[in-house]
Amino acid sequence: MAEQFIDATDAYAGAGKKLIFQSVPNPNVIVEFKAFLTDFSDDFKQSWNPTEVYGRNDAVQTFKNTQRVIGVSFDVPAHSVAEAYENMDKCSTLARMLYPSYEDFSGATSIAKSPLLRIKFLNLISKGRAEGGIETGLLGVVAGFNFKHNVDAGYIDWSAADFGGQDRGGLAPKVINMSFQFTVLHEEDLGWDLEGNWRGDYGAGSVFPFKDRKTGAQPPAPSAAPGGTTPNVSIPELDQVSDYIPELDNVSDTDAAADYYAQYPESIP
Numbered sequence: 001m002a003e004q005f006i007d008a009t010d011a012y013a014g015a016g017k018k019l020i021f022q023s024v025p026n027p028n029v030i031v032e033f034k035a036f037l038t039d040f041s042d043d044f045k046q047s048w049n050p051t052e053v054y055g056r057n058d059a060v061q062t063f064k065n066t067q068r069v070i071g072v073s074f075d076v077p078a079h080s081v082a083e084a085y086e087n088m089d090k091c092s093t094l095a096r097m098l099y100p101s102y103e104d105f106s107g108a109t110s111i112a113k114s115p116l117l118r119i120k121f122l123n124l125i126s127k128g129r130a131e132g133g134i135e136t137g138l139l140g141v142v143a144g145f146n147f148k149h150n151v152d153a154g155y156i157d158w159s160a161a162d163f164g165g166q167d168r169g170g171l172a173p174k175v176i177n178m179s180f181q182f183t184v185l186h187e188e189d190l191g192w193d194l195e196g197n198w199r200g201d202y203g204a205g206s207v208f209p210f211k212d213r214k215t216g217a218q219p220p221a222p223s224a225a226p227g228g229t230t231p232n233v234s235i236p237e238l239d240q241v242s243d244y245i246p247e248l249d250n251v252s253d254t255d256a257a258a259d260y261y262a263q264y265p266e267s268i269p
Helices: 008-014 081-096 235-244 246-250 253-263
Strands: 018-023 030-034 036-051 060-077 101-105 108-113 117-120 138-149 155-158 170-173 175-184
Touching (some): 081 175
Antiparallel strands (some): 060 175, 155 170
């Protein structure tokens, strides 16, 4: 009996490593891609309005705004004929998201809703903690999507015989190289108040601009050594602790335990 083929990329996507696109005017239109990133940039750029004053060497700079633009490139692979054409269908849906929604009124057609998008990818592209604990993607606009067939990887020949002789033959790329530029539209108050407090989503606990890795739960306590002495932290536990305290990466196990309990005294056995 032939062995059943298991696509490892499905498990990769099942672990949440997906790029998710959602149409804002049509929220039920959602496209998900396995996120095999090839390039990622997150640019924050300020705009200032300079005003030159007679006798002053430097222009007076008046702040205008801060904009955030995310650039993403990723590969979309296909392990089968079905997935290759499913990927093309997803690309078609994504392209259709770039067009607005129209309404007819007395024989005249006008734009009713602009083609805004929400995009989500783990903690890198995320609104963070939304109301009610529901995570939503960042709101914004894209300049467009670039779909580039990886010709070196080749194509899948989808013959009509594969579908019972129906005339549906064609070619589908085995790998599609995709890229886009995403200008973020902020939905929260950003900046600082006069007391030095961040005005964003959760104040001092704000997750802007990157979603917090920590869930709010206490990190796991290391095992206690016999006799009530300073615990000896095993390597796996030390790795878990260093997720919360990055400074523990370059210290000894004993020092790590001491620092750990200094910061989390409620975890002392």
